[in-house]
Amino acid sequence: MSSSSSSPSRSSSSSSPSASSLPARRRRLLLITAVSGAAAVLASTVALTGVPGSSGAKETPTASSAAAPDEREASLLALARRKADDPLAKGRADAPVVMITYADFRCSYCVQFARETEPHLVREYVDKGILRIEWRNFPVFGAESERAARAAWAAGQQGRFWQFHDVVYKKADQSDQDRFSAEHLRAMAREAGVADLDRFSADMESKAAGEAVRKDQEEGHDLGVSSTPSFLINTTPLLGAQPLTAFAVAIDKAAEEAEATGKAGKAAR
Template sequence: MPTPKAPSPKPSFRKPLLYGTGVVLAAALLGYASYRATAPDRSASDSSYVAEVTADPDAGVYPELAELARRDPGDKLAQGRADAPVVLIEYADFKCGYCGKFARDTESALVKKYVGNGTLRIEWRNFPIFGAESEAAARAAWAAGQQGRFWQFHAAAYAEGVKEKGFGKARLKALAQQAGVADLDRFARDADSSAASAAVSKDQEQGYGIGATSTPSFLINGRPIAGAQSMEVFTQAIDAAADRARNTKDAKGADK
């Protein structure tokens, strides 16, 4: 979960968005967790910083953050039912090694365990923080999504050893081809378009607005989690969120 040496977003990106006072607190929590988890003097065995902050299944849930879930059935950068009881929002960068580890080791398992049965929806947010190639990869991923191949591009870009080869234009085109993008000319146009830049900027602004300072960062029904945590941390958070959603639905039904 690396932190960039010198990110250069627009100044407004760095201010927590005023969704509510709870979001300011959540932003501080997520930023602190990100810092502790990426501190340079952290020993290899001391991996508990973020997990400790988020260990209580009933703590650290912010309704304002839960409202950031778009639940748009036409969202090409999401998978899972729009009405799923749990939404995991992921803020990530294709040049981030920890993001790749999460994608390969944990996200794929979460898809198998929860997305298929309708419990979980995953919504991607492009959060490029490592410079020009990060931005280019984010726009390319969005462009692949316009042809319905975002998750295939995601898998290709996060494959072992890919980020070390860089994300120049030729490499991005090759990854799009590998992902099964049908119209590569359109892909190139879309990746260079103002629409791609606007979509990436919107995601990035949201990420900085909730206090994310490193990648990957997550929200699970309004609960912040920083870093490529273990499968156990994610299953605990998802199960707790599903239980809360079910209890809320039952309570509303009883009131009718």
């Protein structure tokens, strides 16, 4: 798992919470995941801390907070954008399960997930209408990560985000130290089938690209994401490039819960 920072070693950066990420009381969520046993059974917990900017102490449970778990689940489900025309998403907008992926194109564990796990999830869940994957740009390794995130967003403006995503991760083993220069990103966009490369370059440097990346980052920071890849599967957090079985357990559980409670419909906007 790669930690949030300006270099691949440690994190020292922070971000102010987004005004739109959590609808009621903007709270930071602490994500904790444990995977145990050969079957990689998922055991995740989500704990609310204090309002950002406060002492951060946990609230003492009271009678009035009895509905808090339902409110927390609703807040987490509402993070799924479920827009049919979202170029950074794949799968049906009304799929019962949405997996939000917070990732960085320079992250080696993100490479591992994209190459080894994601294709299986697409075949077994996305193509069958069970799962929708929504990408969030979460650059943690400084200027190159930021530039790659902007480039990915720009490719998405021409409907080629996932093709660009695949090209970047395919080339991850190359030793070129300047792999995320504007010139190389443009070359990867060409390989990904982006039709108008001049528009791509302009979009990559645009204010809109910066705002889009910032929005994704703020959403992640509000959740407590500090490393990549991090995932939110409906209301279940999963951290790191876990084994395929861990994702399968989480997705199957979320699908069963969605069918039983009808919460997937409530999450649609």
